[in-house]
Amino acid sequence: SYVLTQPPSVSVTPGQTARLTCGGNDIGTRSVHWYQQKPGQAPVLVVQDDNDRPSGIPDRFSGSNSGNTATLTISRVEAGDEADFYCQVYIRSSDLWVFGGGTKLTVL
Amino acid sequence: EVQLVQSGAEVKKPGESLKISCQASGYTFSRYWIAWVRQRPGKGLEWMAIIYPGDSETRFSPSMQGHVTVSVDKSTATVYLEWSSLQAADSAMYYCARRGGKYELNFDYWGQGSQVIVTA
Numbered sequence: 633s634y635v636l637t638q639p640p641s642v643s644v645t646p647g648q649t650a651r652l653t654c655g656g657n658d659i660g661t662r663s664v665h666w667y668q669q670k671p672g673q674a675p676v677l678v679v680q681d682d683n684d685r686p687s688g689i690p691d692r693f694s695g696s697n698s699g700n701t702a703t704l705t706i707s708r709v710e711a712g713d714e715a716d717f718y719c720q721v722y723i724r725s726s727d728l729w730v731f732g733g734g735t736k737l738t739v740l
Numbered sequence: 741e742v743q744l745v746q747s748g749a750e751v752k753k754p755g756e757s758l759k760i761s762c763q764a765s766g767y768t769f770s771r772y773w774i775a776w777v778r779q780r781p782g783k784g785l786e787w788m789a790i791i792y793p794g795d796s797e798t799r800f801s802p803s804m805q806g807h808v809t810v811s812v813d814k815s816t817a818t819v820y821l822e823w824s825s826l827q828a829a830d831s832a833m834y835y836c837a838r839r840g841g842k843y844e845l846n847f848d849y850w851g852q853g854s855q856v857i858v859t860a
Contacts, residue, residue: 633802665846667785674850675777675785680841686848718785722845727799729775729787729847 634723636732643738650706652735654719657700662721664702666695669734670715678717679704706737714739742766744774744836744851751857752826759822760854762836769817770794773839775847776810776821780832790839791819826858 637655644650654664664682667675677686679695682702692707706713719732747761762774775790788804791797793812800808809822819836833853840848 663843663845665841674835674853675847676850677846677848680846680848681843684842720846728801729790731785731787734784
């Protein structure tokens with residue numbers, strides 16, 4: 633089965649840039665999607681298809697994907713960005729959706 | 741406005757059955773797959789299953805196959821997730837989510853979640 637690996641935690645100070653990674657075998661050949669989940673809330677799609685932002689998502693959120701690593705970049709981090717972030721891919725050959733284990737972003 | 745509204749919290753005993761629901765509105769229900777995603781306490785997201793309301797075609801995660809049933813009622817635009825015999829390990833928050841996006845590879849709208857607690 634396909635595995636997506638995310639670091640458990642990332643810390644950043646307000647105003648800095650946070651880079652959250654998602655590792656997977658040849659993940660650069662797949663479309664990667666990112667969700668933000670704040671405590672007690674449902675996940676929200678923040679980046680789709682590697683680097684496209686859904687309507688209403690600030691342009692501080694961006695993504696990239698190459699080789700074995702996809703990255704969600706959050707610029708000018710705010711206290712309100714503190715949340716768990718999950719990457720996700722679709723495995724067409726087996727018709728499965730896979731989530732990474734999630735990264736907790738802490739804003740110091 | 742697309743909305744997915746889920747049924748409320750449930751407290752059940754091991755061995756009992758349960759059916760939770762997800763009612764959709766604001767779009768053409770039959771044209772979008774609806775998935776179920778599990779989140780155990782303090783853990784990450786796990787895709788469980790997905791159903792196409794148009795013809796009830798269903799796909800399951802290998803780990804969920806045979807343990808849950810997914811169904812749809814097109815007359816009420818509602819998707820269901822059902823257990824015939826709950827286990828303590830089924831205690832979790834369950835989300836429904838619409839398969840969407842430009843290439844339909846992600847989940848663009850989510851329900852608010854249904855909490856299931858299984859305890860003796």
